[in-house]
Amino acid sequence: MAAASERIEPNARAERPPRDSSGMRTLLSSILIIAALCLLWEGLKNFSKSVDYALTVGETTIDLSLFNDTQLPHLGDILGAFSEPSQRNGPPLYAMLLENALYTLWAAVRGFFIGGAIGFILAILFAHSRLLQRGLLPYVVASQTVPILAIAPMVVIWMGRAGALEWSVPIIAAYLTFFPVTIYTLRGLTSIPPTALELMQSYAAGWWDILVKLRLPNALPQIFTALKISATASVVGAIIGELPSGIQTGLGIAILNFSRYYNQSPPRLFATILMAGLLGILFFAVIAGVERLVVRWRAEAAS
């Protein structure tokens, strides 16, 4: 009985390689890394405290006050801050952060889709027109050398004048997200094995068929790489976009507020930063999940 099932196993595997094992390994190793970082964090704090925040090596004294409780709170205190009220008589911090995170996420998602669509359309135009590519691609690249912090207030002013202030944050996020989509998609659309293209020519296929049946599927792995970058970038863009927006909600606003009151309670700022990080990871993971569903042939071939 056992022998029989063992003989069937390898065949079943050859047909559909196990997908979960690599996922499990990734999860396990990231848990290990997080655990190691936590140990390092607490270890450094403990060590610094034990030497009274000043380490003397020979002649020089190194200032370790960075690791005291007001600069770098204990991890326990940061986690604890989530359940404490965010302000006097207010709801617990986690509820307040969750509400703000959802607000920021909604802006990031809108920015993600706007930027993704613009990036995608630009890539398709560039893939089909050398002229457009030569003329416009340098500006696309140059656009990313202008700091987002310089662009953000302008966008807020423009959108305010246009009576669409609620779109200013998504547009700032889109500014960060369209670029990777353009670059990666363009590369995926154009880096086609020569014979794969000649096959299409031998069928006298038109540009639309070549786009839909060859270029786009060929580009999908790269498109998803771009979308994963854009997912996290859109959260960053939304948080930065909130700062000059005059809006009262969002993780960016929370970061601004808690940094103003940092001396009273450092853990709250750290908790907010943690929340922002988790939001980016969550968005990234969603896109990675969609990728597994769409890029089937690769997901199976890789494992």
Added chain:
Amino acid sequence: MTSIISIKNLSKTFRGADGVEVHALENVSLDIQEGEFVSLIGPSGCGKSTLLRMIADLIQPTNGQLTVNGKTAQQARKDREYGFVFQNATLYEWRTVIKNVELPLEIMKHGKEERRARAREMLKLVELGDFEEKYPWQLSGGMQQRVSIARALAFQPRLLLMDEPFGALDEMTRERMNNELLRIWTAMPEMTVVFVTHSISEAVYLSSRVVVMSPRPGRIAEMIDIDLPRPRGSATRDLDQFFHLTSRVRHALRQGVGLGIDE
């Protein structure tokens, strides 16, 4: 008989990025009749692929005339007169086997059911009926090449252009593929095959005519009619006539400075 490919004084000169000209082909003339199986053989770089690609209108000649089925090569390509089989199978990795075979039919706007049925029929023909839903990476090299042959045949072209389709396969698999190809060609009496190869025995075994080419510049050195009896099989390779023909091809190659030739 009508000639399906007619080539007169065809030349092709490539100009490299450094401005150096390569005379890949010079004054090549060749007529191929409907229903023939013609092999092009010659040392590496003698312009076999170049000739085949010009017939397929994938590159354009520098000089000379070329008609395919009485039309310009471009018109013939637009009319989907030929199927092309590349050295590497060139399957689309995101498509299952059957979807790969359906690809030309999709582009040629055949209906969904007809596509399925035709693709299925072609996969049966190359004996891959059980592999419809596999992805290309799940198949061996020989199986992948069979899928690409099924794909080339799916829209029933009258002309099959093959550029070293079995070059990457081991000897045993190659002989099996040769037999399959002959079986398919015999089943479609009007189909013409132009077949590029490096292997003398493969060329002799398959063809009704072997075109021996010589390099620098690429020219036709000799044409040898292969009048071996059909149907051909493993016994064919043991015939005296087979030895005789292979050595004739070998001599023709040597005279044209035969380098890089295997059997």
